[in-house]
Amino acid sequence: MNxxxxxxxxxxxxxxxxHSNQRLHLTPRPVADQTIISHALLIEPAPTMRRDSVDTFGxxxxxxxxxxxxxxxTVQATSxxxxxxxxxxxxxxxxxxxxxxxxxRAGPPPLDLDVVQYACSSRLTTPTLAVAEFALESFTPGxxxxxAAFHLARRIFSEFRFDPTATDxxxxxxxxxxxxxxxxxxxxxxxxxxxxxxxxxxxxxSGYLLTRPPxxxxxxxxxxxxxxxxxxxxPDIGWVDFDPTNGLVPTDEHITIAFGxxxxxxxxxxGVILGGAEHTVSVGVDVDxxxx
Numbered sequence: 001m002n003x004x005x006x007x008x009x010x011x012x013x014x015x016x017x018x019h020s021n022q023r024l025h026l027t028p029r030p031v032a033d034q035t036i037i038s039h040a041l042l043i044e045p046a047p048t049m050r051r052d053s054v055d056t057f058g059x060x061x062x063x064x065x066x067x068x069x070x071x072x073x074t075v076q077a078t079s080x081x082x083x084x085x086x087x088x089x090x091x092x093x094x095x096x097x098x099x100x101x102x103x104x105r106a107g108p109p110p111l112d113l114d115v116v117q118y119a120c121s122s123r124l125t126t127p128t129l130a131v132a133e134f135a136l137e138s139f140t141p142g143x144x145x146x147x148a149a150f151h152l153a154r155r156i157f158s159e160f161r162f163d164p165t166a167t168d169x170x171x172x173x174x175x176x177x178x179x180x181x182x183x184x185x186x187x188x189x190x191x192x193x194x195x196x197x198x199x200x201x202x203x204x205x206s207g208y209l210l211t212r213p214p215x216x217x218x219x220x221x222x223x224x225x226x227x228x229x230x231x232x233x234x235p236d237i238g239w240v241d242f243d244p245t246n247g248l249v250p251t252d253e254h255i256t257i258a259f260g261x262x263x264x265x266x267x268x269x270x271g272v273i274l275g276g277a278e279h280t281v282s283v284g285v286d287v288d289x290x291x292x
Contacts, residue, residue, distance in 0.1 A: 001252040002037070002082050005208055006286040007226070009269055011073040013276035020066040022271035025206070025258045026077040027052075027060035034256055037080035044074045057265060058114075059258035064271075075269060080290070083252045086241075089146065094234035097145035101199045103235075115233050118201040122261035124189050125204075127197035128174050135194035145200060146240050149232040150249065152194060156187050157247025169263075184245040185263055188228040191244045192262065201233040203259045205241060206266040208287045210253040224285040226268065231259065255287070 007026060028036050041062065043050075049065040066073075104119055121127060127135075138152040139145075159180060166181035173193050176186045188204055195202040209227040229243040229250060241250045258266040 001084075001210075002080070002290050002292045003208075003210065003255055004286075004288050004290050005077075005079045005081065005255060006284075007077040007208075007268070008284045009075045010282045012280045012282075013071050013073075013273075014278040015275055016069045016071050017066075017073070017273045017276040018069050019274040020064070020070070020073065020271060021273075022064040022066075022073075022269060023267075024062040024064065024075065024077075024269055025055075025059055025266045026075065026268055027062060028079050028081055028207075028255065028257050029059050029259070031256050033084045033086050033252075035082040037082055039077070039079045042074075042076040042078075044072070045070045055265075057258070057260050059260070059266065081255055082292070083255060085252045086250065089237060089240055089249075091146040091150055091240070092144050094144040094146035094237055096142045097139050097148050097198065097200060098141060100145050100235065104199055104201075115201050118203045118233070118261065119196060119199050120261075121193065121196050122264070124262035124264060125173065125193040125196055127193040128177075130177060131173060131190070131193050132197040134177060134190075135197050138194075139198055145234050146232060146237065149191075149195060149202070149230075149240075149242055152191055153230075153242040153244040154247045156191060156244040160187060162245065184228045187244040188230050189262060191230050191242070195230075195232060203231050203233075203239070204262050204266065205229050205231050205256060205259050206263070206268075207257045208255040208285065209243075209246075210255075210287050210289060224287045225283075226257075226285060227254070228263070229254065 047064040048067045051063040053061050055061040139148040161181045163181040164183050167186050173190050176182045176190050192202050206228055231239045231241045233239050243250050260266040
């Protein structure tokens, strides 16, 4: 599957911004089963300084500085990406989750830091007792870790309702669990908090999902959105992705941008501005399948 992804963000400021520093996580990450054909960023106003690097988690990172006065800030990211179907994994062959948790607790862990860091809770995935109890309904004693993670993802899909009006970026996971409503970011954070409550490695994945219009209708331009899901680690198998919003294991319709501990680590655009007062932001995303 080959895709063209267009992601446009426009900020409008009530008063002029006199200085701006921004961090962009909009460049797709090369991962297994995904090849970046091309990528371009159009930034207005043109930055005074641009630096392309890699962040702590290995994601492409663009850092900008704009030292001229501006009342709008626009970033247009356009990418062409090829995604191949992921190999089918027998989830039942993964290590029992409690054996993996015990192995991590034994320390010093015989695992790479890149795995161990994702077993720790983060600001947006701090578990409560209720979240831990929610996790244990899927993580029964002796159950393979990946099988349990998929069961958890399926439960979130079946027991929770997708509702973009129910939460915002500040809604804690305890409230998401209580309301049983939210969006992909909420469901991913809840799943991560539940898994990390058991001291197991799991990471947040940001990206895009190919969406299809209802039969007989035309796909609306700019109506797609960023997506989020999780990835869980097991010895001898590695990282396996799960999408709790849709209750499935991603194949070739999920496009990866970045991984981190939670949304804070991979926020598409974050930064600091001097001036601006109040602002509005509008985002338009298009994910189109293109010929190979």
